[in-house]
Amino acid sequence: MAIVEFRDVSRVYKNGEHEQRALDHVNLKLEEGKFIVVLGPSGAGKSTLLNMLGGLDSPTEGTIIVNGRDISTLTPNELAEYRAASVGFVFQSYNLIPTLTVIENVALVKEIAPNPLSSHDMLSAVGLEDHIHQFPSELSGGEQQRVSIARALAKNPHILLCDEPTGALDSETGVMVLKLLLSMARDMGKTIIIVTHNQNIAKMADVVIRVKNGKIRSCEEQDNPLSVEEVDW
Amino acid sequence: MLIKKLFRTLWQYKAQFISMVIMVALGIGVFLGFNVEWYSLEVNTKEIYDATGFADFRIYSDKGFSPEDLEAVKGIGGVDDATRFLSMNVSVKDDTDTLALTVSENMDVSGVLVMEGEPYSAEDPDGFWLSDSYAAANGISVGDPLTLTYQTITLSGTVKGLVKASEYLICLPDSTQMMPDYSTYGFVYISPAMLDNAIPALYRAFIGSLYHQINVKSALDKADFVEAADKALGTTRLILSKDETVSWAEAQGEVNEGKTMASILPVLFLAIAILTMVTTMHRICASEKTQIGTFKALGFKDRRILVHYSAYALIIGLLGTMLGVAIGYGLGWFIMNPDGAMATYIDMPSWTLHAPRFTWYVLIAINAFLTFIGFLSVRKMLRGTAADALRPYSPKRMKHLRFEETKRFKKLGFGTKWNLRDCVRHKARSLMTLFGIIGCMVLLVGGLGMKDTMDAFLDVFYEKAINYTTRVNLDADNMTNGEGKALAASLDGDWAASRAIQIGDRGYTLEIYSITHDKVRFSDVDMNIISLTDDGAYICSRIAREYSLKAGDELTFSPYDSNEHYTVPVAGVLDSMTEGIFMTDAFADRTGITYTADSIFTDAAEIPENPHILNKQSKQSIMDSFDVFMDLMNKMIWLLVIAAVILGIVVLYNLGVMSYTERYREMATLKVVGFKDSKIGRLLISQNLWLTVLGILIGVPAGVGVLQYLLTALASEYELKLVLGLPTWLVSILLTFGVSLIVGLMVARKNRHIDMVAALKTAE
Numbered sequence: 003m004a005i006v007e008f009r010d011v012s013r014v015y016k017n018g019e020h021e022q023r024a025l026d027h028v029n030l031k032l033e034e035g036k037f038i039v040v041l042g043p044s045g046a047g048k049s050t051l052l053n054m055l056g057g058l059d060s061p062t063e064g065t066i067i068v069n070g071r072d073i074s075t076l077t078p079n080e081l082a083e084y085r086a087a088s089v090g091f092v093f094q095s096y097n098l099i100p101t102l103t104v105i106e107n108v109a110l111v112k113e114i115a116p117n118p119l120s121s122h123d124m125l126s127a128v129g130l131e132d133h134i135h136q137f138p139s140e141l142s143g144g145e146q147q148r149v150s151i152a153r154a155l156a157k158n159p160h161i162l163l164c165d166e167p168t169g170a171l172d173s174e175t176g177v178m179v180l181k182l183l184l185s186m187a188r189d190m191g192k193t194i195i196i197v198t199h200n201q202n203i204a205k206m207a208d209v210v211i212r213v214k215n216g217k218i219r220s221c222e223e224q225d226n227p228l229s230v231e232e233v234d235w
Numbered sequence: 236m237l238i239k240k241l242f243r244t245l246w247q248y249k250a251q252f253i254s255m256v257i258m259v260a261l262g263i264g265v266f267l268g269f270n271v272e273w274y275s276l277e278v279n280t281k282e283i284y285d286a287t288g289f290a291d292f293r294i295y296s297d298k299g300f301s302p303e304d305l306e307a308v309k310g311i312g313g314v315d316d317a318t319r320f321l322s323m324n325v326s327v328k329d330d331t332d333t334l335a336l337t338v339s340e341n342m343d344v345s346g347v348l349v350m351e352g353e354p355y356s357a358e359d360p361d362g363f364w365l366s367d368s369y370a371a372a373n374g375i376s377v378g379d380p381l382t383l384t385y386q387t388i389t390l391s392g393t394v395k396g397l398v399k400a401s402e403y404l405i406c407l408p409d410s411t412q413m414m415p416d417y418s419t420y421g422f423v424y425i426s427p428a429m430l431d432n433a434i435p436a437l438y439r440a441f442i443g444s445l446y447h448q449i450n451v452k453s454a455l456d457k458a459d460f461v462e463a464a465d466k467a468l469g470t471t472r473l474i475l476s477k478d479e480t481v482s483w484a485e486a487q488g489e490v491n492e493g494k495t496m497a498s499i500l501p502v503l504f505l506a507i508a509i510l511t512m513v514t515t516m517h518r519i520c521a522s523e524k525t526q527i528g529t530f531k532a533l534g535f536k537d538r539r540i541l542v543h544y545s546a547y548a549l550i551i552g553l554l555g556t557m558l559g560v561a562i563g564y565g566l567g568w569f570i571m572n573p574d575g576a577m578a579t580y581i582d583m584p585s586w587t588l589h590a591p592r593f594t595w596y597v598l599i600a601i602n603a604f605l606t607f608i609g610f611l612s613v614r615k616m617l618r619g620t621a622a623d624a625l626r627p628y629s630p631k632r633m634k635h636l637r638f639e640e641t642k643r644f645k646k647l648g649f650g651t652k653w654n655l656r657d658c659v660r661h662k663a664r665s666l667m668t669l670f671g672i673i674g675c676m677v678l679l680v681g682g683l684g685m686k687d688t689m690d691a692f693l694d695v696f697y698e699k700a701i702n703y704t705t706r707v708n709l710d711a712d713n714m715t716n717g718e719g720k721a722l723a724a725s726l727d728g729d730w731a732a733s734r735a736i737q738i739g740d741r742g743y744t745l746e747i748y749s750i751t752h753d754k755v756r757f758s759d760v761d762m763n764i765i766s767l768t769d770d771g772a773y774i775c776s777r778i779a780r781e782y783s784l785k786a787g788d789e790l791t792f793s794p795y796d797s798n799e800h801y802t803v804p805v806a807g808v809l810d811s812m813t814e815g816i817f818m819t820d821a822f823a824d825r826t827g828i829t830y831t832a833d834s835i836f837t838d839a840a841e842i843p844e845n846p847h848i849l850n851k852q853s854k855q856s857i858m859d860s861f862d863v864f865m866d867l868m869n870k871m872i873w874l875l876v877i878a879a880v881i882l883g884i885v886v887l888y889n890l891g892v893m894s895y896t897e898r899y900r901e902m903a904t905l906k907v908v909g910f911k912d913s914k915i916g917r918l919l920i921s922q923n924l925w926l927t928v929l930g931i932l933i934g935v936p937a938g939v940g941v942l943q944y945l946l947t948a949l950a951s952e953y954e955l956k957l958v959l960g961l962p963t964w965l966v967s968i969l970l971t972f973g974v975s976l977i978v979g980l981m982v983a984r985k986n987r988h989i990d991m992v993a994a995l996k997t998a999e
Contacts, residue, residue, distance in 0.1 A: 059992065082910065086909025086910075097903075114914075137635075140633075
């Protein structure tokens with residue numbers, strides 16, 4: 003069953019008289035529980051695609067259906083509720099709250115998520131149970147990204163959206179983060195969508211979507227994706 | 236090219252720049268305004284004192300002074316000039332008005348400044364040189380006839396000139412009135428020749444010399460002059476120096492009051508302006524750090540970058556100063572103009588505005604300091620290599636705080652923890668917000684509290700202490716005490732007698748009261764109405780302070796023009812309008828003090844004609860004179876309230892925007908996670924409200940402290956007891972809270988426009 007469906011979605015940014023078509027009549031269906039990688043060069047529209055799906059932005063045309071609900075016409079408040087309940091975000095620059103400790107950063111989703119998971123469990127799942135009272139600035143980049151993943155998971159979302167999650171990490175830490183994300187899909191049944199321009203990550207994916215000039219160039223299913231260890235980093 | 240950048244950056248940070256310009260302008264405006272007020276008053280009063288030969292000393296005698304006495308005084312070494320002088324209250328014929336009829340034999344001393352009409356002539360047989368303010372209030376012009384009466388004597392003539400005189404700079408009929416009322420009271424000068432013609436020779440022979448005063452110009456100090464004058468005249472006289480006269484003391488009191496105000500409020504404003512500048516310049520330089528690094532990496536020398544960024548602070552300083560100077564002079568003009576509030580009190584010809592020289596040095600120093608603040612802020616960002624400078628500014632790393640270990644803290648919600656840690660992380664910003672709120676609160680409590688205090692003061696004196704409808708002033712010089720008492724009894728009134736006395740070498744008034752009809756009441760220092768007992772003398776709190784006296788102590792004084800000394804027990808301390816000593820007639824009789832009743836306080840509907848009655852004053856006319864005074868005070872209070880609200884809005888908005896900018900990324904994260912705008916807004920406002928509550932808690936005692944300081948500083952002029960009414964508390968707290976809430980809402984509304992995607996893409 004498709005958890006995500008894009009129906010003829012376009013996103014046009016206007017800057018004075020200049021128009022930029024970031025997404026151009028995109029049609030897409032994505033299955034639940036898959037590890038999906040979106041590939042493309044800079045400016046191809048992959049982040050816009052992710053932002054549309056995450057409810058950070060709305061399409062100029064078309065419809066986006068997530069879990070059977072049209073999110074393209076939601077008000078800002080409804081979009082906030084959607085983000086709180088249905089999607090988790092992981093960014094390249096972690097975006098943790100510097101004045102909250104690790105556990106507090108994760109626990110803050112309890113304020114808004116309808117079915118949050120235990121913050122302690124999520125931090126154990128990402129291997130940070132010993133760092134819960136530290137501030138983000140006291141952690142390494144990889145650890146911060148794991149906090150970010152724990153926070154995203156603590157909302158118990160259907161979909162985890164990751165924008166260049168390893169972009170700021172060294173390869174060893176990046177591999178560790180990817181392994182974690184992959185286990186979320188495999189063990190917890192979450193739909194993981196990663197936007198990246200790192201071709202190697204695509205080798206692990208169940209589905210690889212290639213984007214260029216705002217259009218979907220291809221959407222291929224891989225029957226035998228590689229494990230993290232098998233990929234040559 | 237850098238110039239273009241300069242202006243574009245100014246535009247980019249317009250909210251902060253405008254806030255800082257306003258703060259600097261407000262600080263400088265209030266600083267300059269208060270200083271312009273007192274200094275202009277000092278310069279303009281000096282001008283009329285000099286132009287009309289304001290006397291340094293006044294020697295009094297009941298019997299009057301002969302030409303020989305004058306020559307003796309003139310012969311004292313150190314005396315520059317002297318004149319025989321007469322000032323007596325006379326009635327305007329067919330009117331209830333009173334004029335102080337004045338003659339100075341030598342107009343170089345205690346003379347006049349002719350504003351309109353003929354120059355003064357010492358030989359003129361029928362010319363009046365009338366107070367121009369009295370003339371204006373009564374529609375009298377040069378050339379109009381005027382007739383004055385004093386007992387059986389009539390003086391008729393023509394108004395030859397309209398004048399001002401420093402001896403009547405503050406023209407009050409007696410000490411119960413605080414404000415001049417030119418519609419009923421003024422002064423008039425006539426020539427010695429006219430006086431001679433008007434007084435019948437027989438009468439003059441009977442009463443002796445009419446000149447009861449010798450006014451002297453001399454730079455001697457009082458002790459030396461008194462010694463020399465007593466020696467020259469052969470007897471002890473009451474001698475008052477100029478600072479014991481209303482026209483000098485009250486005007487100087489205003490000057491000192493201005494100086495006091497100028498030493499408190501502007502400091503508060505300037506301190507907040509400078510601290511705001513420190514915080515804001517640091518934040519602007521921090522957010523410009525990568526650009527500063529880029530300039531450095533491109534090869535710009537540090538000096539050029541420092542000059543460029545310091546220029547921002549200089550521009551703010553200069554713009555703020557220009558605006559501040561305009562505000563300062565505007566504020567000065569508001570108080571010090573010929574049609575303004577001060578002119579209802581002080582009658583002088585020039586109302587030019589002057590700023591003391593030191594204020595310009597202060598302005599230069601402020602600008603140099605503001606530029607230096609900018610310089611230091613940039614220098615901090617330029618430290619290290621070009622690569623160091625290129626890295627974005629990162630705030631201090633978070634550390635655990637002591638109170639985080641407490642159970643209570645652990646139970647707090649995320650929003651509370653977030654805000655608490657943010658306050659601690661950005662201490663300067665939080666402290667500045669606190670200062671802004673405290674400043675707002677201090678001004679409101681100070682301003683409104685001053686009004687409460689004055690209202691309470693007036694309430695005690697004029698609603699409770701004055702329990703009569705009419706005060707009748709008697710011609711005590713020409714009647715016996717028995718006649719005065721009999722007249723009081725016929726009017727069912729209480730009576731009083733006053734005598735000029737000296738304590739040491741300072742002159743005061745002794746007031747002796749016979750209270751049998753409860754027409755006059757007295758208030759103790761706690762503003763409770765009390766009755767005078769026959770156990771001793773009561774003193775005003777200024778005398779108590781001056782001579783460190785309290786109830787039970789003894790006090791020695793001597794009536795002027797006598798060599799007698801009286802030592803009396805102090806029965807109590809009073810809050811009084813008059814600086815003096817008070818006692819019952821019974822105690823005065825027991826002590827052996829002689830007196831003649833000179834005032835009757837009565838409710839009698841009709842007061843029959845009587846040759847011993849000089850004039851009548853209704854309670855209403857006394858109250859009316861206070862309305863003018865209160866109007867002046869209310870204007871000042873409004874200015875303070877407006878300044879407090881502007882200060883609160885500007886400081887809180889500036890810091891609110893700063894907080895919003897600094898937490899932009901965190902708020903974007905919360906938004907992405909799924910927090911609604913309203914919830915984020917509430918988090919932002921709650922921090923503001925905490926600081927507001929804390930600021931109010933500190934601001935209330937600070938406001939009371941400042942008010943008490945002001946009252947203590949003004950104690951030589953008014954005996955005020957600090958009073959703060961419930962409405963003042965409520966208005967101050969609610970207004971401060973309201974300002975904080977409105978600014979909080981204005982800033983919180985901005986979070987609707989957070990660009991989540993752009994915010995989160997930027998590197999930390």
